[in-house]
Amino acid sequence: MARKVMKQDVGTIYQKPNGTYHYRYQINGERKSISLKTKNQEEAMRKVKELLPVLKATSMEVVSAHVAHARNLIKPANVLLLTEAWNVYAKHPNRATPATVNERLAYEADWRDFLKSLPKGCQYLHEVTPELADAYAQKLRERQLAVDTHNRKIKRLRKIFSTLVEYCPDGSPFQSPVLWRKDREEQEHNTRRLAFTREQEQALLDVLADSTHKVKNKPEIRVIYHLGMFTGQRLKDCVLLQWHKVDLERRRIWVKQFKTGKEVTIPIADQLLTVLREAWAWKCDEYICPNCAARYKQKDASGKDVGCNKVGLDILRVIRWIGLEPSVEVPGRKKKATVYGFHSLRHSFASHCAEAGVPKAVLLSILGTDSDIADKYYVHIGEEAQMEAIAAVASITAKSDRQRIEEALKLLDTPDVPAEEILNRVRHVLKA
Structure with a gap:
């Protein structure tokens, strides 16, 4: 039996003996009753107020709303096919x-x-x-x-x-x-872009100078390789380099990098100066390598660059001449991964600078300040500091000077052992 009854605009709220509030209403001439699942009067009133807008609507409106929701026919204000x-x-x-x-x-x-x-x-x-x-x-x-x-x-x-x-x-x-x-x-893949060694770079220059190897626009390809090797610039920057960016008298090159928009200036090495002077003999327009530049700038009907791939294939052919495979199979990938390419010259340039002790800031002034290649060849902490740390750890278990001297003295008294062998053992003990 109900304990409390509260009339509403539509229907009635009542409380059952167990304290739970219910709501009774009539729709389409049919009487219905639902549990409000609360024993709190205020919460029961609030829930009924949320139901009233639906119950006051016509039966057709209620049905249409449910059907529209079920079929996802209600669209946002802005729709786009x-x-x-x-x-x-x-x-x-x-x-x-x-x-x-x-x-x-x-x-x-x-x-x-x-x-x-x-x-x-x-x-x-x-x-x-x-x-x-x-x-x-x-x-x-x-x-x-x-x-x-x-x-x-x-x-x-x-x-x-x-x-x-x-x-x-x-x-x-x-x-x-x-x-x-x-x-x-x-992370299990060890495949990554590799730098050329000095011997491989020399091999590239040798085959480019060898008339038995053929490639389209070979004299210009030779110049492009020299530019990449002695300036560390990207392929597009080397192929499309123009004469007004080169001063042979002052021996300096200016490059506004296509990828970053950064402008760098680079001294001209002796080897590069020689091939640039040779290139001056065929000068016919603003480009140092006019045929390769025209080939590189070719586009298809949609405006997509296709010439860059053609020149890229010519570059890779030279790498294969020296016995290197530009790309290798990688487990889990459909396409091969590139290990050697023209970009390897950029890595080589950074590697040689690091080995020679060139400050990182100087390298970045040539490669471009946003280059991340330098980080691969310049350690942040410093190798000497790391060596000191390892030496400090190793010294924990190392023998003291006194212990090494005493061990060496005992070796000097070893009978029936040639003097040269004893001397080698003593040197080993003292260095340990």
């Missing part, structure tokens, strides 16, 4: 602005690839859920991509969705950290 999303993004003021056409095309290619992974029923941008983003990331993992390649694709898609977030009421579906891969996934 997936088929129109790229065009909207490409004109958005917050879009990414890549420095190259190739990178811009990579954004669009990754977007098209993601669309292919979506179910057919997904038509609007707001219908893309974190679960669909995660499913796409899983498909990328199955393609055996490098970790960096995988993460670049996720980064591009995250940028696209964050730019169009006004069409995503629940936020970007690409915000979850589980979409990214970690570097440690490839």
Whole structure:
């Protein structure tokens, strides 16, 4: 039997003997009663107030609201078809602005690839859920991509969705950290970009001077190799270097790096000066290597750079001449990993500077202040300090001077042992 009854605009709140409040109302001529699951009167009143707007609506409105919710027919105020999303993004003021056409095309290619992974029923941008983003990331993992390649694709898609977030009421579906891969996934791989040794660099110069080896625009390729070897600059900076950036009299080169926009100035080494003077004989336009420069700048119909790959293949052919394989198979990756390339000359340049004791700041003034290659060849703590630390630890178990002297004296009295052998043993003990 009810203990307390409270009439409302629609229906009645009542309390059962166990203290729980219930709500009784009528809809479509049918009487209903539901438990409010509380023994607190104020909370019961609040719950009923939340129900009143629905109960006061017509029965058809209530049914339509439930059906719309079930079928996900309620759309946000701003809706955007997936088929129109790229065009909207490409004109958005917050879009990414890549420095190259190739990178811009990579954004669009990754977007098209993601669309292919979506179910057919997904038509609007707001219908893309974190679960669909995660499913796409899983498909990328199955393609055996490098970790960096995988993460670049996720980064591009995250940028696209964050730019169009006004069409995503629940936020970007690409915000979850589980979409990214970690570097440690490839930590068992020992494959990395290698620097050329001095002997390998000399071998490269020798085959470039040997007429028996053929490659397109070989005289210019020889100049490009000299530029990379004696300036540490990237391939594009060397191929597209212009004569007005070179002063043969003052023996200095100025390079405004394409990748970073930084401008560096570099003295001209004797070997480089010789080949540059030879190149002056074929001067026909502003480029030091005119044929390679024209080849490098070739583009396809979409504006994508294709000539850089052609010149790159010519460069790799020279590396194969000296018996080195530019790329190797890596477990877990579909594509081979590059170990030797023109960029190896940049590593070699840094390595030689480190070995010669050139200050790191001087190297960075040549490579560019944002270069991370220097960190691979210049230790932060200093090798001498590290050696002192190891020596300090080793000295804990080492013999004292007095102990070594006493042991050496005993060896001098060893019978039936040649004097030369005894002398060697004494030297070993005293050095230990």
